[in-house]
């Protein structure tokens with residue numbers, strides 16, 4: 001039987017860090033790595049490789065927000081089958097901080113960008129490629145993108161060195177039909193590129209959209225344990241591990257990680273599906289207003305929240 005081509009990219013630390021300001025202990029990250037490796041998960045995104053010099057509020061964040069190669073070598077002295085990935089943002093990464101891959105623990109560098117920044121994203125991709133890394137370009141907020149912008153981006157991407165192009169549902173507002181439509185478009189215009197998908201769970205569709213992507217030939221599937229990620233969170237790693245057909249993933253090590261690390265953490269930190277996130281998802285908006293609501297004393301005043309978002313003359317500060 002032909003093995004499934006899917007590869008899981010676990011983003012618990014990187015996207016989950018947006019929930020707890022990357023305040024994961026070293027022991028937490030080591031145990032997570034060991035669990036994902038035992039489960040056969042292909043990649044672990046262990047954080048951001050942005051520069052603290054280029055970001056405000058850097059002092060209060062945990063070390064996974066600004067990965068340092070010497071630090072990483074101490075955290076993961078022995079790498080297993082699971083490769084390590086890091087994400088960078090346009091304008092927040094200092095090229096001088098990036099070692100050649102042969103001197104780094106990191107295998108894959110992913111560049112996050114909005115559609116208008118694809119040219120800048122591809123310049124970074126070229127740099128990381130030349131240093132020996134596997135690369136992806138992750139086009140965020142695709143649900144808000146105009147057709148002509150996408151076609152222009154495809155023209156640039158198809159002649160680039162990038163290995164994988166990501167469809168990112170940043171607002172968790174896409175359904176299976178949108179997913180299929182986007183995948184077909186990406187395949188038509190980028191026949192020479194592998195694809196990836198990153199979903200958010202605002203509409204309780206992260207898992208199902210990821211399965212639709214896998215069934216349509218998308219190879220890299222982002223997920224996080226217990227769905228830990230910004231706001232409504234992501235597709236849960238445990239569901240992909242147990243559900244993807246013709247793979248060699250093992251569920252038990254992920255259950256161990258869930259029991260020991262993620263279930264206790266969920267007692268202290270909030271992420272995952274709830275009504276304010278559903279509202280921003282269905283309105284196809286960034287969840288920042290819902291995150292602010294959940295941090296306020298009005299966190300369950302969902303009718304008022306909905307009225308504010310849908311009344312044109314009232315707006316939230318952005």
Ligand SMILES: C[C@H](O)CC(=O)C(=O)O
Nearest residue numbers: 112138140168169170198
């Ligand atoms: C690069 C990531 O896919 C970005 C992300 O998490 C998002 O939701 O946007």
